[in-house]
Amino acid sequence: MGHDRWDSAVVYQIYWRSFMDANQDGIGDIAGLRARIDHIHQLGVDAIWLNPTYPSPQGDHGYDVSDYFDVEPMFGSLEEFDRMIDDFHQRGIMVLMDIVPNHVSSQHEWFQSALTEGAGNPSEEHFIIRDGTGPGGINPPNDWVSIFGGPSWSPFPSSGRHLQRWYLHMFDPCQPDLNWHHTDVHERFENILRFWLDRGVDGFRIDVAHGLFKAPGLPNRSGFGDNWSACWDQPEVHDIYRKWRKIVDEYEPSRFLIGEIHTATRERLLEYLRADQLHAAFDFSFLHQDWSSDGFRDRIGANLDLWNDTGCLPVWTLSNHDEIRHWSRYAPLLADRSPDGQVANIRYRSLLALIMALPGRIFLYNGEELALPQADVPDEDRQDPAFFRQTPDSDYKGRDGCRVPMPWDANLPNAGFTNSEPWLPMPEGWHDYSVSIQHDDPNSMLNYYRSVIQRRRIEDWMKSDSIDEVESSSDILSFVKKTENKRVRVLMNFSDSDFPFDNDNTIMRTSDSDISDSFLRPGELAYIEI
Numbered sequence: 001m002g003h004d005r006w007d008s009a010v011v012y013q014i015y016w017r018s019f020m021d022a023n024q025d026g027i028g029d030i031a032g033l034r035a036r037i038d039h040i041h042q043l044g045v046d047a048i049w050l051n052p053t054y055p056s057p058q059g060d061h062g063y064d065v066s067d068y069f070d071v072e073p074m075f076g077s078l079e080e081f082d083r084m085i086d087d088f089h090q091r092g093i094m095v096l097m098d099i100v101p102n103h104v105s106s107q108h109e110w111f112q113s114a115l116t117e118g119a120g121n122p123s124e125e126h127f128i129i130r131d132g133t134g135p136g137g138i139n140p141p142n143d144w145v146s147i148f149g150g151p152s153w154s155p156f157p158s159s160g161r162h163l164q165r166w167y168l169h170m171f172d173p174c175q176p177d178l179n180w181h182h183t184d185v186h187e188r189f190e191n192i193l194r195f196w197l198d199r200g201v202d203g204f205r206i207d208v209a210h211g212l213f214k215a216p217g218l219p220n221r222s223g224f225g226d227n228w229s230a231c232w233d234q235p236e237v238h239d240i241y242r243k244w245r246k247i248v249d250e251y252e253p254s255r256f257l258i259g260e261i262h263t264a265t266r267e268r269l270l271e272y273l274r275a276d277q278l279h280a281a282f283d284f285s286f287l288h289q290d291w292s293s294d295g296f297r298d299r300i301g302a303n304l305d306l307w308n309d310t311g312c313l314p315v316w317t318l319s320n321h322d323e324i325r326h327w328s329r330y331a332p333l334l335a336d337r338s339p340d341g342q343v344a345n346i347r348y349r350s351l352l353a354l355i356m357a358l359p360g361r362i363f364l365y366n367g368e369e370l371a372l373p374q375a376d377v378p379d380e381d382r383q384d385p386a387f388f389r390q391t392p393d394s395d396y397k398g399r400d401g402c403r404v405p406m407p408w409d410a411n412l413p414n415a416g417f418t419n420s421e422p423w424l425p426m427p428e429g430w431h432d433y434s435v436s437i438q439h440d441d442p443n444s445m446l447n448y449y450r451s452v453i454q455r456r457r458i459e460d461w462m463k464s465d466s467i468d469e470v471e472s473s474s475d476i477l478s479f480v481k482k483t484e485n486k487r488v489r490v491l492m493n494f495s496d497s498d499f500p501f502d503n504d505n506t507i508m509r510t511s512d513s514d515i516s517d518s519f520l521r522p523g524e525l526a527y528i529e530i
Ligand code: BGC
Pocket: 060, 063, 100, 171, 207, 208, 260, 321, 322
């Protein structure tokens, strides 16, 4: 198989609302992103992934799409979007869009027609609308629950019928699920793909790619041994991805389809990665992996096996817009950033060096290059719909803490993100992470990210597909990467004590120890030519 431009790509995720606000409404936009393109270019990434860009009432911050053929006016116009694609392409950076096929916004024309055109109107067929159960249909049709909490059904106008009707939403009520058994839906999404591919988009990240179809008859989850099987991951979905793959394969240069896929078993995941379907699936295991060399070894091993079985290269990621920022997951004590407590910093650097030496694709999340921690957003400022659907006893606060806007300039109000009120408040000390400070500091996290990304661009062994001896013992993770004329051992110390090692031919290490020190400090990683 020939080399593809996506094979070892480093992709940088842009969370629109939080990246850069140019028109001073407190929310990021296209003009802001274009103004900060140099930041991305200097990082040295191969591609960006844009969270949903479409017009949306922003009930789930873009994952509730009301028109798939345009750009959210708050972000800019279609013309600006086209110019932005050109800007990135001129710098050799590919652009991945988000596509949201499982559900639409309740403001989408289809749902609006279904709501307003009277019972039995054809638009109702585009959604999953059922009679309720119990007297007068007072209870939802089945026991399914929304990913954001609470029932996954909300009342739908019943137009004088005997029973209350309900519509299905696996997420927020503002996100009605589409009925993928209707061919209109197929056709519409094929047109959407072409619409954006024709504009030069280099691929799609498919939101909830295991969704779309539901089990026939919408059986109660409680009737199934395995709950996942009722609401998700139905066999019909594979024909859809076969069609999508054919469409993207018509385009040159190659386009890319990556799924956000959750399945009950590994065997089920394999089905999405058949040669005629998606090119890749995210691996989310590092987002939930404890600090343990055995754990990391197992996850790496599992991913390499999956690659072996499918031919689809792995995708490594440490953070995204749905999860707690990995600074805070792995280094919860901010105090640990003090000059005499560098372990957190070393761990954080090592995690990047680790994934950058693995075969496949890397997804970074905006702000991780600044070592942004999870922000503590006061409850009254929270915006995530998932927060509002929690029961009072829940500890889950939703996802706002990883979405607080980027700090650009330490000398400006709101760290240069906006002149007006940012859509989520920046906590105290946020300015200290600013790009303006880190840019000129050779020891900053930003410059560290730039240098490792740059190294991966030049060093073939880092991108190489050839990996073996993936091992973990005594809290030391180790593996070997190879090219024809180079062999490099990657060693990472997960323990709390120094680990003696033969430092001859060390290429890079992630602490500021002298390169000739013959021990790896706690949390430290080294690349060693062997
Ligand atoms: C996205 C979330 C979104 C959900 C519903 C996800 O998995 O990553 O941010 O809320 O899909 O579209």
